[in-house]
Amino acid sequence: MSRRIAVEINGRAVEGEVEPRLLLADFIRDNAGLTGTHLGCEHGVCGACTVQLDGHPVRSCLMFAVQAHGHRIATVEGMAPGDSSLHPLQQAFHECHALQCGFCTPGILMTMEAFLREEPDPTSERIRSALAGNLCRCTGYQNIITAVRLAADRLQNKGEAAVEAS
Amino acid sequence: MKPAQFEYDDPQTEDEALDLLARHGDDCKVIAGGQSLVPLMNFRLARPARLIDINRIDSLSYIRREEGRLVIGAMARHTHLEHAEEVAQGWPLLTEAVGWVGHAQIRNRGTIGGSVAHADPAAELPAAFAALDAKFQLRSKRGSRTVSWDEFFVSEFTTALAPDELVAAVEVPALDPGTGTAFVEYARRHGDFALGGAAAIVKLGRDGRCERATIALLSAGPAPVRAKAAEQQLRGAKLDDSSIRAASAEAVRGLRPTSDLHGSTEYRIGLLRTMTERALTKAAQRAASSTS
Ligand SMILES: Cc1cc2nc3c(=O)[nH]c(=O)nc-3n(C[C@H](O)[C@H](O)[C@H](O)COP(=O)(O)OP(=O)(O)OC[C@H]3O[C@@H](n4cnc5c(N)ncnc54)[C@H](O)[C@@H]3O)c2cc1C
Ligand code: FES
Ligand code: FES
Numbered sequence: 001m002s003r004r005i006a007v008e009i010n011g012r013a014v015e016g017e018v019e020p021r022l023l024l025a026d027f028i029r030d031n032a033g034l035t036g037t038h039l040g041c042e043h044g045v046c047g048a049c050t051v052q053l054d055g056h057p058v059r060s061c062l063m064f065a066v067q068a069h070g071h072r073i074a075t076v077e078g079m080a081p082g083d084s085s086l087h088p089l090q091q092a093f094h095e096c097h098a099l100q101c102g103f104c105t106p107g108i109l110m111t112m113e114a115f116l117r118e119e120p121d122p123t124s125e126r127i128r129s130a131l132a133g134n135l136c137r138c139t140g141y142q143n144i145i146t147a148v149r150l151a152a153d154r155l156q157n158k159g160e161a162a163v164e165a166s
Numbered sequence: 167m168k169p170a171q172f173e174y175d176d177p178q179t180e181d182e183a184l185d186l187l188a189r190h191g192d193d194c195k196v197i198a199g200g201q202s203l204v205p206l207m208n209f210r211l212a213r214p215a216r217l218i219d220i221n222r223i224d225s226l227s228y229i230r231r232e233e234g235r236l237v238i239g240a241m242a243r244h245t246h247l248e249h250a251e252e253v254a255q256g257w258p259l260l261t262e263a264v265g266w267v268g269h270a271q272i273r274n275r276g277t278i279g280g281s282v283a284h285a286d287p288a289a290e291l292p293a294a295f296a297a298l299d300a301k302f303q304l305r306s307k308r309g310s311r312t313v314s315w316d317e318f319f320v321s322e323f324t325t326a327l328a329p330d331e332l333v334a335a336v337e338v339p340a341l342d343p344g345t346g347t348a349f350v351e352y353a354r355r356h357g358d359f360a361l362g363g364a365a366a367i368v369k370l371g372r373d374g375r376c377e378r379a380t381i382a383l384l385s386a387g388p389a390p391v392r393a394k395a396a397e398q399q400l401r402g403a404k405l406d407d408s409s410i411r412a413a414s415a416e417a418v419r420g421l422r423p424t425s426d427l428h429g430s431t432e433y434r435i436g437l438l439r440t441m442t443e444r445a446l447t448k449a450a451q452r453a454a455s456s457t458s
Pocket of ligand 1: 043044195196197203204205240268269276277278280283284286288289327331332333334358359
């Protein structure tokens with residue numbers, strides 16, 4: 001039996017008629033058309049599908065779309081303030097060569113955006129630990145850590161809190 | 167892969183959930199954080215005909231102190247436990263243990279009730295609850311009962327929970343002043359399930375000798391293991407390297423952790439002994455600094 005759900009994705013109201021077994025990740029990709037959220041392992045290990053639910057990073061492959069009814073979701077598409085500018089984290093990833101194929105990047109950005117809101121001035125040790133739930137097959141992680149640190153500096157210097165991606 | 171079809175209910179109250187469980191019992195599964203159940207469903211290793219989603223039942227989501235005990239509602243998330251100030255103050259073993267559960271993204275959804283009901287022998291919280299002599303409040307339409315951790319954990323992924331029952335809360339007794347606790351484990355990568363781990367609680371007497379020691383092991387057998395003989399051996403002893411080493415050897419005596427691709431039985435026994443030594447040493451140091 002399908003159900004009607006209403007969620008807010010990146011500030012936009014999205015409704016849909018869904019079967020209970022539809023994963024939130026598939027709802028975001030197929031129903032809302034936001035294909036920046038990637039599916040790797042579909043069992044919670046790789047982190048590619050990480051989105052924010054009410055501001056907190058979660059695996060969208062381990063939630064059903066029906067469970068998100070009435071909740072607020074943020075995906076990578078909502079991060080940049082406009083078409084011609086990037087969020088400081090995205091900008092730092094670009095500058096530091098923190099992505100190669102980019103498959104892991106959206107999940108990492110959604111994880112790190114929330115992490116920097118909680119810990120605006122992390123050591124590289126803390127960044128490593130916060131990154132542990134996201135796998136990257138390409139970069140070797142070093143540049144990701146450099147980029148997160150650069151973004152942290154810029155976000156702090158601007159004296160502004162990380163823009164909540166919504 | 168994607169999960170097979172199922173019917174879905176999301177009751178708003180505990181009573182509604184218990185009604186649904188009484189009606190559907192064997193054919194349905196409760197879904198809490200979904201961090202263990204949904205991977206199984208995505209692989210189609212689990213194909214429940216119906217899911218009863220308890221995420222909308224606000225009355226199950228709390229952490230509070232009641233008559234000195236800590237009471238944790240089943241739907242309290244791991245993150246909630248990790249950051250609760252009163253838990254860090256009174257039950258630091260739980261704060262330390264929960265930090266080892268998966269990753270932040272998993273802890274944001276995973277629940278305390280789910281960790282207990284799932285009963286993974288490598289899970290941190292069941293072992294921590296065993297060390298703390300916790301009890302579980304179970305509820306069904308037939309009534310409520312409270313069972314101790316050792317009655318509850320039957321074997322791997324197997325508990326005393328009946329098909330129509332819900333884990334409602336965990337009750338954790340208070341620790342005496344002058345007690346030190348520690349939780350240690352070893353995994354290949356941060357966030358992986360532990361190959362072996364230990365929780366220790368040590369209380370020192372005025373003379374500096376050990377008044378009480380508790381040792382619980384994870385990934386040591388089908389359910390959390392309490393090393394009673396080693397605990398007995400430490401009672402009244404002076405805690406130093408040699409008594410801790412002897413007790414740790416005693417703690418792993420007779421254990422047969424399963425041999426698999428991640429580690430042989432012999433390796434795992436050695437690991438558990440080292441984890442026990444480290445947990446006892448840390449707990450003893452913490453007990454000493456809290457009494458001095
Ligand atoms: C990548 C990854 C890494 C992980 N690493 C770890 C780890 O290192 N350590 C660890 O301990 N866990 C780990 N987990 C599992 C995680 O901790 C789960 O959250 C936990 O085991 C189950 O909690 P849940 O709320 O998600 O339960 P669910 O997945 O919703 O349910 C699990 C089982 O418990 C039953 N259940 C849940 N709640 C209740 C209730 N209140 N009453 C009755 N039955 C109930 C369900 O029916 C189901 O059978 C990991 C998971 C992932 C995806
Ligand atoms: S696709 Fe969700 S964690 Fe890998
Ligand atoms: S950039 Fe390719 S997986 Fe990370």
